[in-house]
Amino acid sequence: MDNGAGDKIADKKAPKSQPSSEPCIANAAMPDTENPGQPTKPPTSTTNTTSANSRSLLAARLKASKNVELYVFEEDMNEAQESLPLADVASLELDVDTQESISKQQITFKSEQGRLLLLLPQASEKSFTPTEWEELCQQLTIRLSSGDRFFQPNTTVHLIARDRLLDSRQLQKIDELLQTAQLRMKRIYTQRRQTAVAATTSGYSVEQQVKLEHLSDTDDKGKALETPLYLQMTLRSGVEIRHQGSIIVLGDVNPGGSLIAAGDIFVWGRLRGLAHAGAEGNEDCRIMALHMQPTQLRIADHVARAPEKPPAMYQPEVAYVNKGGIRIAIASEFAQIHLNGP
Amino acid sequence: MAMNRIIVVTSGKGGVGKTTCTANLGMALAKSGKRVVVIDADFGLRNLDLLLGLENRIVYTALDVLAGECRLDQALVKDKRQPNLALLPAAQNRSKESITPEQMKKLVRALTKAYNFVLIDSPAGIEMGFRNAIAAAREAIIVTTPEISAVRDADRVIGLLEANDIKAMRLIINRLKPAMVEAEQMMSVKDVQDILAVPLLGVIPDDEQVVVSTNNGEPLILGKELTQAGTAVSNIARRLQGEKVPLMDLSVPKDSFLKKLRQLFN
Ligand SMILES: Nc1ncnc2c1ncn2[C@@H]1O[C@H](COP(=O)(O)OP(=O)(O)O)[C@@H](O)[C@H]1O
Ligand SMILES: [Mg+2]
Numbered sequence: 001m002d003n004g005a006g007d008k009i010a011d012k013k014a015p016k017s018q019p020s021s022e023p024c025i026a027n028a029a030m031p032d033t034e035n036p037g038q039p040t041k042p043p044t045s046t047t048n049t050t051s052a053n054s055r056s057l058l059a060a061r062l063k064a065s066k067n068v069e070l071y072v073f074e075e076d077m078n079e080a081q082e083s084l085p086l087a088d089v090a091s092l093e094l095d096v097d098t099q100e101s102i103s104k105q106q107i108t109f110k111s112e113q114g115r116l117l118l119l120l121p122q123a124s125e126k127s128f129t130p131t132e133w134e135e136l137c138q139q140l141t142i143r144l145s146s147g148d149r150f151f152q153p154n155t156t157v158h159l160i161a162r163d164r165l166l167d168s169r170q171l172q173k174i175d176e177l178l179q180t181a182q183l184r185m186k187r188i189y190t191q192r193r194q195t196a197v198a199a200t201t202s203g204y205s206v207e208q209q210v211k212l213e214h215l216s217d218t219d220d221k222g223k224a225l226e227t228p229l230y231l232q233m234t235l236r237s238g239v240e241i242r243h244q245g246s247i248i249v250l251g252d253v254n255p256g257g258s259l260i261a262a263g264d265i266f267v268w269g270r271l272r273g274l275a276h277a278g279a280e281g282n283e284d285c286r287i288m289a290l291h292m293q294p295t296q297l298r299i300a301d302h303v304a305r306a307p308e309k310p311p312a313m314y315q316p317e318v319a320y321v322n323k324g325g326i327r328i329a330i331a332s333e334f335a336q337i338h339l340n341g342p
Numbered sequence: 343m344a345m346n347r348i349i350v351v352t353s354g355k356g357g358v359g360k361t362t363c364t365a366n367l368g369m370a371l372a373k374s375g376k377r378v379v380v381i382d383a384d385f386g387l388r389n390l391d392l393l394l395g396l397e398n399r400i401v402y403t404a405l406d407v408l409a410g411e412c413r414l415d416q417a418l419v420k421d422k423r424q425p426n427l428a429l430l431p432a433a434q435n436r437s438k439e440s441i442t443p444e445q446m447k448k449l450v451r452a453l454t455k456a457y458n459f460v461l462i463d464s465p466a467g468i469e470m471g472f473r474n475a476i477a478a479a480r481e482a483i484i485v486t487t488p489e490i491s492a493v494r495d496a497d498r499v500i501g502l503l504e505a506n507d508i509k510a511m512r513l514i515i516n517r518l519k520p521a522m523v524e525a526e527q528m529m530s531v532k533d534v535q536d537i538l539a540v541p542l543l544g545v546i547p548d549d550e551q552v553v554v555s556t557n558n559g560e561p562l563i564l565g566k567e568l569t570q571a572g573t574a575v576s577n578i579a580r581r582l583q584g585e586k587v588p589l590m591d592l593s594v595p596k597d598s599f600l601k602k603l604r605q606l607f608n
Contacts, residue, residue, distance in 0.1 A: 087455040096410035131439035240435035
């Protein structure tokens with residue numbers, strides 16, 4: 001579908017209804033036009049847009065003159081025409097700060113000996129910005145509502161706050177959200193005295209830690225995957241789920257929604273958004289969907305788009321990586337070839 | 343004065359055609375041989391990629407660039423149909439507050455080195471997203487429809503742009519329905535200009551083809567046969583480059599109505 005250089009701009013191509021090639025200005029509601037049927041003259045006025053009061057000048061002119069119908073901008077920008085030699089795009093550089101990548105981390109739930117641990121994401125800023133806090137609450141709400149079938153009522157939750165600063169209002173908000181899934185926040189693990197004080201005054205028990213050594217802190221970057229994340233929800237546009245293990249979705253992933261997993265991805269529904277399996281670099285990871293219609297698939301460093309023409313019928317499919325990149329196979333056949341091998 | 347043009351496309355009100363104008367204008371400018379980058383500044387509600395049919399090619403977004411996760415050129419999505427055009431996508435999963443005006447300036451400053459035109463598609467509203475969109479701009483295109491509410495919001499935005507020292511402003515009136523104007527059921531071009539008093543860059547008629555092209559991710563400008571709206575946009579692109587192109591005649595041809603009547607009775 002290449003369409004480009006050949007076409008010239010249809011400057012003179014008049015719309016079908018236009019009787020003459022004479023340029024004219026349409027304004028039927030104009031009361032001052034003497035000869036409504038006749039084409040009027042093209043506008044002759046110019047303006048200096050860079051002057052501060054150009055707007056009011058123009059307004060005055062518009063009001064004063066009966067003949068000025070439309071005020072067409074005429075550029076004084078001819079010096080902008082011959083431009084500097086352009087740099088190569090690849091040479092463009094930017095100084096960056098890596099804070100953004102840290103803030104991509106999400107909250108995680110872990111079960112440990114019958115309790116749930118809620119781990120807050122790490123960040124370079126210790127206290128939450130309003131935006132960050134709002135995003136965190138949204139994430140928590142989504143996680144809680146998409147997994148509430150699996151939460152046993154009255155399970156106690158331990159909040160692993162790491163070195164983040166939380167005030168009592170924020171602690172209560174987390175507690176409130178947890179209660180919507182009938183979970184109860186009981187204990188808070190924190191490295192910050194301030195957070196500990198806020199927690200105690202709000203009536204939670206507190207474990208103040210100098211440095212987290214246990215309780216599955218991810219400081220020592222182990223490569224072991226987390227237990228799979230199981231979600232029952234429709235992932236709508238703008239929702240992104242990241243997980244350090246496999247993700248299973250019971251529901252649809254809409255265009256604009258994305259799943260990013262260190263492990264495999266299973267969508268028991270329609271995958272129309274983006275799925276990235278093996279996001280930490282594992283090419284052996286796979287993406288399966290009952291209805292594979294993704295905007296984009298990624299496995300490790302490979303990227304693939306769905307074929308332009310959708311298939312006549314959807315059936316469960318698997319995306320995997322071979323020498324040629326990402327491939328898609330019908331799930332049942334894939335199982336025969338790749339899973340039951342010697 | 344720097345040579346290259348940095349233009350924000352903004353309106354105040356949502357749904358008046360900012361994204362449509364950015365996509366089509368970007369394509370038209372690229373087609374005329376200029377190197378163009380369009381930036382989606384609508385973080386969290388990005389659309390520009392859809393209109394350009396580039397959604398499935400996005401790998402990195404502006405935020406990834408700012409976080410140092412990729413180089414700027416890796417985030418730019420090149421348009422296969424028109425190699426002069428590139429898109430810098432917004433992040434869809436983040437809010438408008440996830441980027442600052444300073445960061446926006448940084449991105450745009452880098453891009454101006456490699457592109458003749460930087461077009462910035464602004465989100466609706468006058469909050470953070472708007473502030474980000476205008477932060478780096480030197481010129482503005484105000485898009486409005488001939489409706490009181492849209493014009494009111496445009497007026498507010500013009501004031502804010504002036505306050506932010508963006509003086510080079512031009513107006514696009516979008517979705518004009520000549521028949522309704524003639525029946526005095528819609529504001530005319532002059533009515534709108536009377537209020538806004540910003541030099542007119544062009545008028546785009548209401549055109550069903552716009553919706554079709556939106557849904558297909560095929561900008562109007564790529565069509566073989568330009569529709570009225572397509573011609574209007576391509577004229578706007580030429581005016582933007584200093585050419586004097588007269589406004590199109592959008593009046594309802596008098597005889598066509600009679601013809602229709604006659605057809606009815608035949
Ligand atoms: N000239 C036009 N004729 C018909 N429909 C239009 C026209 N311009 C825009 N639209 C439609 O209006 C809607 C909003 O346009 P969009 O560009 O997304 O607005 P914004 O970016 O200002 O929110 C889209 O559905 C688009 O197809
Ligand atoms: Mg838009």
